[in-house]
Amino acid sequence: MKDPFEHFDKAFENKIRLQIMSVLVVNAYYEFNTLKELLNVTDGNLASHLKALEKEEYIEVVKGFNGRKPNTKYYASKAGRAAFVKHLNTLEKLINTQKN
């Protein structure tokens, strides 16, 4: 039997990373602070998960300033979108096979 987990993306194993990606695929971009508010996580926690996604090249990071305050924008990359869709399809398949 084919391993149903072969397309299971390790990067999305963590719930916060999965949520970050969900936000970025349906929005043009999201800023660090609004993302933090939305997901209700701490600065350090969010930053480490964003770093992990950046390392996979699933997200693109544009650093900027809003006056003097740092204002970083995050975009879903093409690879990130593809990986997310693949992950969703795998989830769907897993749920379907377990229901039947």
Add this chain to the structure above:
Amino acid sequence: MAKDSAFENDLASIRNIMERSTKFISLSGLSGVLAGIFALAGSVVAYFLIYYPNSPFGFRFYYVNEQLILSYLFLTAGIVLACSLAAGVVLTIRKAKRSGLNYWDKNARRLFINMSLPLVAGGIFIIVLVSRGYFGIVAPASLLFYGLALLNASNFTLTDVRYLGICEIVLGLLCAILPGYGLIFWATGFGVLHIVYGTLMHSKYDK
């Protein structure tokens, strides 16, 4: 089995976060009901100013053009608008705070801008035409522009707003076809529809 529900939890959380990150979902249903009640009260006042003692369903053979009555009508409309906006803002902030959400986030601002643009354009359009003496434009144009504003806003908030917008547009067009019944259409669109919509939304989301 435990794994199964974990996957479904993942999907549910994806869905929820996508919705919350793109839409402002704290709109209060109750404020719709209040806006409807204010609009109906305003319509009753307008009825006494324009039609009394005739039936509001009867066709008018005279025009509303006395300066005094006109200024009373505008005053009434202004009060209705101010009360409805105040109720909407207060109740929506209360609802957002209760569910622990930010009431002035990115999506609230997008909703505000996308709703305001057609409304302000419509408002200016109506004022310009009224100043030229086209009083008949007020009821159909306010319904139409409000419907278009809602249709536009529905992309940034609860999708149900879309249906309210379509109903207002249909009413506005009917109102344009049947001149002389402006007040009835206006009371239906801003009064009755708001109450119906607000009640539905309150039972669907405000629990």
